[in-house]
Amino acid sequence: MMQNVTILGATGSIGQSTLDVIALHPEQFRVFALTAHRQVDKMQQLCEQYQPKYAVMADEASASVLEEKLAGSATQVLTGVDGLVWVASHQEVDQVMAAIVGAAGLLPSLAAAEAGKRVLLANKEALVMSGQLFMKAVADNGAELLPIDSEHNAIFQSLPANFAGSSERREEVRHILLTASGGPFRGWSKDRLAKVTPAQAVKHPNWSMGQKISVDSASLMNKGLELIEACWLFDVQPKDVHVVVHPESVIHSMVQYVDGSVISQMGNPDMRTPIAYGMAWPNRMDSGVGSLDFFELAQLNFEAPDHEVFPALKLAAQAFEMGGTAPAILNAANEVAVDAFLGEQIPFTAISELTASALEHLKVEDALSLDVILKADRDARRFVEKQISL
DSSP states (O other): OOEEEEEETTTSHHHHHHHHHHHHOTTTEEEEEEEESSOHHHHHHHHHHHOOSEEEESSHHHHHHHHHHTTTSSOEEEEHHHHHHHHHHOTTOOEEEEOOOSGGGHHHHHHHHHTTOEEEEOOTHHHHHHHHHHHHHHHHHTOEEEEOSHHHHHHHHHSOTTTTTOHHHHTTEEEEEEEEOOOTTTTOOHHHHTTOOHHHHTOOSSOOOOHHHHHHHHHTHHHHHHHHHHHHHHTOOGGGEEEEEOTTOOEEEEEEETTSOEEEEEOOSOTHHHHHHHHHTTSOOOOSOOOOOGGGOOOOOOBOOOTTTOTHHHHHHHHHHHOTTHHHHHHHHHHHHHHHHHTTSSOTTHHHHHHHHHHHHSOOOOOOSHHHHHHHHHHHHHHHHHHHHO
């Protein structure tokens, strides 16, 4: 059966990889809607190539320009959060690739879950900020939640069926082993980290990613956010998730069982693999990624993360254990700090320092509604912006 797909964040690396997979299977998937923030020229090119029914630009001025460029085409241009929510929850949509980076992806991702869609979740902030609400929306509306982050996708593949909902299956698992590449600064001292430049921080050794995610990977905050995401996805606690630094990024994550077995998912570091798995689940299909050549692998290395030099992992675990709006505060503070670092306003090490300060000074509320969560997000942003301006 032909599946209609909305791609939230079509111009980013995940969006581009999703389109690559769709292009391999035109008999199975049709692009229903594409969304972007401000990249008008790139969106015009994608719309002309894939002919979606809708194109959404989050930025209103950019939407007007795109509308002019697409005049006479079959693609209708929408704008803003309302447009994003519309194409994520439309009755004709079967699957939604949620790949908008940061808090901006929360509302359309949640709308897709509330509409009972298959949500291909590449936006970890949706669960970090509102895990309880998001997982309830999935359960209440019969949505399918497939993790697309390579690590969570690997865990999903390595866990027994119905793990989160079965007490018997949960007793079989000893630990979830969440792998991390270590980023470009693995083994560096804190003094050396204080002098790194944005250009160095966005140069990931294994993956092609956007600037924000690349900086998060360099600070290990990306792994901290993934730890929180794993806790919500698989209904576990931070103590059940062990982060393992694996520089080659060949083993994407593992599950350690009580009988001593370890089951892992391995493959070349290419996001098309988890994307194709999520789109085809419970089946598999060609992703366009070559098979892993074991004879070319010189070795696989593993080491423990350095929590003193990279405190983000501890901060994330602390935020999850604090509960309520603490993860939303963590996420918002980090987003503002990363943006300031990319703008050369603060040193790299200040990212974690500012995030820790926000967690320490801001009041944590029960995350019982989206309004409360979004208020915590705003308060954390204002707090960090004020700290940066001092």
